Amino acid sequence: MATFKDFRNNVKPNWCPGCGDFSVQAAIQRAAASAGLTPEKMAVVSGIGCSGRISGYINSYGFHGIHGRSLPIAQGVKMANRELTVIASGGDGDGFAIGMGHTIHAIRRNIDVTYIVMDNQIYGLTKGQTSPRSDMGFKTKSTPGGSIESALNVMEMALSAGGTFVAQSFSSDLKELTSIIEQGIEHKGFSLINVFSPCVTFNKVNTYDWFKENITKLSSIEGYDPTDRAMAMNTLMKHNGLVTGLIYQNKEKPSYEQLVEGFKDEGLVKQPLEMKKDKFDQLVSEFM
Amino acid sequence: MATFKDFRNNVKPNWCPGCGDFSVQAAIQRAAASAGLTPEKMAVVSGIGCSGRISGYINSYGFHGIHGRSLPIAQGVKMANRELTVIASGGDGDGFAIGMGHTIHAIRRNIDVTYIVMDNQIYGLTKGQTSPRSDMGFKTKSTPGGSIESALNVMEMALSAGGTFVAQSFSSDLKELTSIIEQGIEHKGFSLINVFSPCVTFNKVNTYDWFKENITKLSSIEGYDPTDRAMAMNTLMKHNGLVTGLIYQNKEKPSYEQLVEGFKDEGLVKQPLEMKKDKFDQLVSEFM
Amino acid sequence: MIKQLSWKVGGQQGEGIESTGEIFSMALNRLGYYLYGYRHFSSRIKGGHTNNKIRVSTTPMNAISDDLNILVAFDQETIDLNHHELVDGGIIIADSKFKPEKPEGTSASLYSIPFTEIANELGTSLMKNMVAVGASSTLLGVKPEDFTSVVEQIFSRKGNSVVQKNMEAIREGMAYFKKEAGNELVDFHLEPVETKGRMFMIGNDAIALGALAGGARFMPAYPITPASEIMEYLIKKLPEYGGTVIQTEDEIAACTMAIGANYAGVRSLTASAGPGLSLMMEAIGLSGITETPLVIVDTQRGGPSTGLPTKQEQSDIMAMIYGTHGEIPKIVMAPSTVEEAFYDTIEAFNLAEEYQCPVIIVSDLALSLGKQTVEPLDFEKIEIRRGKFDLSEELPELEKNVYFKRYENAEDGISKRVIPGMKNAIHHVTGVEHNEQGKPSESPDNRNIQMDKRLRKLSDLTDRFKTPVFKDERHEDADLLIVGFNSTRGTIQEVMPRLENDGIKVNHGHVRLLHPFPKNELKDMIDRAKRVVVIENNATGQLAQLIKMEVGSEKLKTLNKYDGNPFLPAEVYQSCKELL
Amino acid sequence: MIKQLSWKVGGQQGEGIESTGEIFSMALNRLGYYLYGYRHFSSRIKGGHTNNKIRVSTTPMNAISDDLNILVAFDQETIDLNHHELVDGGIIIADSKFKPEKPEGTSASLYSIPFTEIANELGTSLMKNMVAVGASSTLLGVKPEDFTSVVEQIFSRKGNSVVQKNMEAIREGMAYFKKEAGNELVDFHLEPVETKGRMFMIGNDAIALGALAGGARFMPAYPITPASEIMEYLIKKLPEYGGTVIQTEDEIAACTMAIGANYAGVRSLTASAGPGLSLMMEAIGLSGITETPLVIVDTQRGGPSTGLPTKQEQSDIMAMIYGTHGEIPKIVMAPSTVEEAFYDTIEAFNLAEEYQCPVIIVSDLALSLGKQTVEPLDFEKIEIRRGKFDLSEELPELEKNVYFKRYENAEDGISKRVIPGMKNAIHHVTGVEHNEQGKPSESPDNRNIQMDKRLRKLSDLTDRFKTPVFKDERHEDADLLIVGFNSTRGTIQEVMPRLENDGIKVNHGHVRLLHPFPKNELKDMIDRAKRVVVIENNATGQLAQLIKMEVGSEKLKTLNKYDGNPFLPAEVYQSCKELL
Numbered sequence A, B: 001m002a003t004f005k006d007f008r009n010n011v012k013p014n015w016c017p018g019c020g021d022f023s024v025q026a027a028i029q030r031a032a033a034s035a036g037l038t039p040e041k042m043a044v045v046s047g048i049g050c051s052g053r054i055s056g057y058i059n060s061y062g063f064h065g066i067h068g069r070s071l072p073i074a075q076g077v078k079m080a081n082r083e084l085t086v087i088a089s090g091g092d093g094d095g096f097a098i099g100m101g102h103t104i105h106a107i108r109r110n111i112d113v114t115y116i117v118m119d120n121q122i123y124g125l126t127k128g129q130t131s132p133r134s135d136m137g138f139k140t141k142s143t144p145g146g147s148i149e150s151a152l153n154v155m156e157m158a159l160s161a162g163g164t165f166v167a168q169s170f171s172s173d174l175k176e177l178t179s180i181i182e183q184g185i186e187h188k189g190f191s192l193i194n195v196f197s198p199c200v201t202f203n204k205v206n207t208y209d210w211f212k213e214n215i216t217k218l219s220s221i222e223g224y225d226p227t228d229r230a231m232a233m234n235t236l237m238k239h240n241g242l243v244t245g246l247i248y249q250n251k252e253k254p255s256y257e258q259l260v261e262g263f264k265d266e267g268l269v270k271q272p273l274e275m276k277k278d279k280f281d282q283l284v285s286e287f288m
Numbered sequence C, D: 001m002i003k004q005l006s007w008k009v010g011g012q013q014g015e016g017i018e019s020t021g022e023i024f025s026m027a028l029n030r031l032g033y034y035l036y037g038y039r040h041f042s043s044r045i046k047g048g049h050t051n052n053k054i055r056v057s058t059t060p061m062n063a064i065s066d067d068l069n070i071l072v073a074f075d076q077e078t079i080d081l082n083h084h085e086l087v088d089g090g091i092i093i094a095d096s097k098f099k100p101e102k103p104e105g106t107s108a109s110l111y112s113i114p115f116t117e118i119a120n121e122l123g124t125s126l127m128k129n130m131v132a133v134g135a136s137s138t139l140l141g142v143k144p145e146d147f148t149s150v151v152e153q154i155f156s157r158k159g160n161s162v163v164q165k166n167m168e169a170i171r172e173g174m175a176y177f178k179k180e181a182g183n184e185l186v187d188f189h190l191e192p193v194e195t196k197g198r199m200f201m202i203g204n205d206a207i208a209l210g211a212l213a214g215g216a217r218f219m220p221a222y223p224i225t226p227a228s229e230i231m232e233y234l235i236k237k238l239p240e241y242g243g244t245v246i247q248t249e250d251e252i253a254a255c256t257m258a259i260g261a262n263y264a265g266v267r268s269l270t271a272s273a274g275p276g277l278s279l280m281m282e283a284i285g286l287s288g289i290t291e292t293p294l295v296i297v298d299t300q301r302g303g304p305s306t307g308l309p310t311k312q313e314q315s316d317i318m319a320m321i322y323g324t325h326g327e328i329p330k331i332v333m334a335p336s337t338v339e340e341a342f343y344d345t346i347e348a349f350n351l352a353e354e355y356q357c358p359v360i361i362v363s364d365l366a367l368s369l370g371k372q373t374v375e376p377l378d379f380e381k382i383e384i385r386r387g388k389f390d391l392s393e394e395l396p397e398l399e400k401n402v403y404f405k406r407y408e409n410a411e412d413g414i415s416k417r418v419i420p421g422m423k424n425a426i427h428h429v430t431g432v433e434h435n436e437q438g439k440p441s442e443s444p445d446n447r448n449i450q451m452d453k454r455l456r457k458l459s460d461l462t463d464r465f466k467t468p469v470f471k472d473e474r475h476e477d478a479d480l481l482i483v484g485f486n487s488t489r490g491t492i493q494e495v496m497p498r499l500e501n502d503g504i505k506v507n508h509g510h511v512r513l514l515h516p517f518p519k520n521e522l523k524d525m526i527d528r529a530k531r532v533v534v535i536e537n538n539a540t541g542q543l544a545q546l547i548k549m550e551v552g553s554e555k556l557k558t559l560n561k562y563d564g565n566p567f568l569p570a571e572v573y574q575s576c577k578e579l580l
Ligand SMILES: Cc1ncc(C[n+]2csc(CCOP(=O)(O)OP(=O)(O)O)c2C)c(N)n1
Pocket: A048, A049, A050, A051, A052, A066, A067, A090, A091, A092, A093, A094, A095, A118, A120, A122, A123, A124, A125, A126, A131, D222, D223, D224, D225, D251, D275, D276, D279, D306
């Protein structure tokens, strides 16, 4: 069995000291080990941003794509080889600005990919502009007078889009984060995990302390039932999205792969490429 | 005062006889008249699809753009000249597939544009493929075995994205539709109006009759309060999105234009282009 | 008896015009005739004039005809819009329902036949098309029985009585027309030919079938005219092979999803037309720098922007070759017949895997939707080559923390390809410049190494590529060399004997590999011609520009057409004469 | 006393290296010296080597220098990576904190100065940069007072005591260094120059200022290196003019939103780099066919895909010219100095409105981020021309149901432009082919008319465009013509006297209008040169290809560099010698 150390490589992350993304990396490594994965059966597909570098920091197959497109790439990988565990990841700009359409559609499509967003409510790599997760009034390079758009309630959105696994966590809470990621990996279908992962360099508002003060853990809410969609929605509305834990899971709904006609359990990549002569003749005859 | 006839031009729509889009066109024309608009102060921006042709069928300024981009174009028009009434419109594929990211962000940004989606749950112009609004199991050219993705709950999504005016209507109900569009036009901020607008040629499931049977009018729900976001959300969940009427409106939240620093009431288009010499000298000196 | 004729049916969109042509031509195909069908249609669903023009011949040809022998009309508009194409002594067969009138100045004879009335009598006006098929095909000497297998194939799932009714409609149409026209029209009878099992298909069918035969198993795509048929065919066929089609949210998703699947080892393609291709530009660069195989089909249509979405054009060449920022290796192929579209598609997958780069198959509307007779495709010619990719291989164990050198600086620029799931092959892939292991690197030396490696990959391609230029060289030294690409091939071929007849020595070079450009092959042909004319369905002469850049010739002339319609042979003939 | 020297400061990213260079150079700028600054940085936020190289001269120049006189180091890596650039007798001034060591083989002298220690004593280690500025600038003969205005400007909002502390740090650095080095180093003293108010700015500043002065009032954009400064500047300045910047969800939204605003009559731009530009391709086509003015800035960086996002490259030319499907009129301009970037941006808006088409301003990283001394910009030269657009005009009443002919087939291809909100000007705009009123039309004749109209618009542009090629023609007939574009201009200019010194007759043509291509101007220059070398920061020689296509010359040689760094004058000199 692989341990979390097997998911480490020798690359030193180029994140700023204190960046929330370090914990996300560690949590993925631990969750992968604890879910019993092996590095060569896992692929991490990432977007562009500080966060996007994560695919290079985990000892597994890694694909660092283009800005906003980690999800379609990841879905392609999974469709090609359902024997792989596919993790997609990136920043809040990556997933909720330029990649928004793909995020909604990946949720809806429900292909078995675990999507981890490192949400720092800012654009880190481009040096501090507003993101769709930035709060109203937040001052950045692109909103020197304070942002005049409100932050997206991404968890509500994921629920409305038909999410079958919707969760949120926080970089400081490595234990919860690891467990959520592990559950996400084990979930059959698409899982969206939004992680509050502070940017210590450009976001001086939504800091570790800020989150500690403002977050409610779902585990602390009595009677919270993550299989109850209406409860999930109402709780999110009540707490303005600032909760962590497993918000909603639907284990009943089959994943996309389970529904595709003729889709084999063995990776598509292992199916023969060649066509039999009789098949070919049949196809040809249809045009006669 | 302009009447709805002033919003007619001499172009004969090339929609199929019976297409739901005819009513949407009529409703826009009536609503515009009844909101007291004049054709030259109105711009209809549309996407690509059968529905997208609508900009050419209304006597007003019309901009028929590219697939999925009616909203950014419309927002650009409005930012340039807030004295115009700007209506964006297009199909469900246009707004919820390729244009999904823009739709969410237009909702969030809350620029005063009225967005009318002609939702026929199919791709009409490309001759009948599935759309993000198609139901599970729906057979189309691209899903001959039945769709294996579930239909997007667009109204829930609009609510979660922070919509300040979220409404739904039905082509057969010209009165309600006209009134909703008029309210949308009058709303200060972004309004999303999803219209069930049957495609009589390619969608043999979600027909006029089907809607008549399955729709609940909000006006028939006692005590329904469109200013109560939680009630709106819960009602949508309960009725699986199949309601018509004004679902939610927030009149408090200022529109984007109202929040932009220095933004003038008079159209930006009327501001002088030339810069004064003293201003220029000041700017230049900042680089010395 | 005649050797060829041209037949057209026209009416309003949504009235079954397409299937009328379909049934007519399928029957003739089964009789052994060569066919070429081209549809004129608009960007709307119902209403608006549409027509289907079908050329029938006893010998092979692949071009629309200049004129028309028989026009079948379901409305007066069809007559008004198309009568000028009719030859002297041509025939109009029209539904008596709309009281057809012969336009002034036409010498054609008009037969008014009660298509709708006969159909109604048989039970439903829907069958008016069959009546028309019957009426018009009797002219050619075709018998009711010749339609049996086609009608059965199409209608059998609706039950035997429907089949019988439709056959009846054909028979009644024939009978009525014979009665009307008597025997005076035997001149239209086609010479009989040997019956032979040939295919009759559109380019998109051939591309889709080629993808399937070429081992493609996954196709993410977004609908668009004139590419949708490819996904619509494959969604029906792929499940049997464990594969599928996903209709994505847009073309960016389609292209990047295809990249993901190819990266993971599955042959995967996407297809679109101009607007979709423009959206894929960033993703194409990703495929280039990550050296991930990728096959994209671009079915060109009238541009720019939405342009003329249902019309013929060839104006995406430059965008396909140059349209991503930065510099990548890329292959752009242009099949010129339906048959080639099949084999080229298979080859595209081979090249994409061998060279680990994006391959674009450029088609055009006339090739993608035009229906041609195709000699039976040869199973033996299907070949699958995967280059330096070997899934089965046992790889040597890697040192701890050392990645597999996925981007090893191989002499030919092509590194060994491995995929996720393999043991001892872990590596990183990124659109950022990277070292041999795929780790991001900003080192100038590494940059030079990797950039050079990528760009040298294709250095042998023009030599290896089978027939980068289709050559019909009838002369060592020619008065005229005609150059084209994609669907104009049949037209040019048709014009050549006409020019030769006038004593002009003509050679023909049809470019099948647009990038990297086969400059030597073309240069040689150009050098041996007094004049060169480049024929293109676009306004700026893109192929000609390419030739100027790559070969650099002063003798180039261009013949451009960009009104949305394919060239007619007569137009090309006329222009060539004028140029000489 | 010397006339010029080169100074570099290096350390880890996030340590204030950029601002160290900033303060040093601002002070020298105010003293009247000419400056050129180039930053080396990586695609990460903190950590990783970064440096800022500043060249100081008593006379104008616009290029990075071959070598280095003074290296200020905050870590050993800086010394190890950069010492090879130092001239004989060069100087390293390093923070004693990291115990600097002189690498083997360097003849430079090393001065170890306690930057951090002195700063700590003054209260905070942050001020180590100021100590270093002081220490190194004393070499040049600069006095503490020369920094006063700069330090005040930067720190005054933090209070007077911070200002004083920073001045103190500079003074202490100077004093310490003088003590260490004694007076032996007066050779580095710069000749005094006349103090004159010149600007010191990066290309992006000039573009942003040009946009503002040129009447742009709206900028939707999405952040990206190296373009973000443009939006970041404008968001601060536009509100005063009633305008604003919107950070959109992506570049497609940015570009289409700009189209919407331009359509409605407001000068609007967007800016991005390669990846964003690739995403805008479809929208660019829309601007082209709808004849909507649009200004896009492309700040080129290392490609393909994400490539080398913080490095210099010039590899987007072909994509900018050809990268949308179909065919549209388009203008691609390439300023070559910061000053030109200002005037060209204003002109871009004029041309976009006059020709009603997309205008792309291509820059490159070295031009966009390189900081240059700029002669005071001339207010009088700011000119605003809006072509056939008149908002105020009273238009004749339209007949009922007749639209305004927005696409009237004018002789020069340019129709009168009206905007929504105007009386008697209602019309339709569409990306589908359309008639004069903007109504969709599939008519072949109309298509020809509209396509011809659009494509003929630009026929007079190369003649009208002011200086499509910057020419430095020192000879009627030259041994060598050097051709380049964008930021290489200063480097080429610097190389010319060196070559002339060797007796080589050199001319220089710098292409400022890339499309439509000024072929006649360039042809004339090429014809009069024995050899031509095209210098480009890319691998495939895109400008050279363009010249081959447009002008067609056999004598072209190319000099390419694509390792992420700008050309050094010495490299260009060397290569030119080898080519001759
Ligand atoms: C198409 C495209 N547009 C813009 C960029 C520039 N860019 C790189 S990362 C980034 C956003 C970073 O923000 P986020 O996704 O939140 O990631 P973070 O750095 O905060 O982790 C942007 C805009 C790009 N690489 N590609």
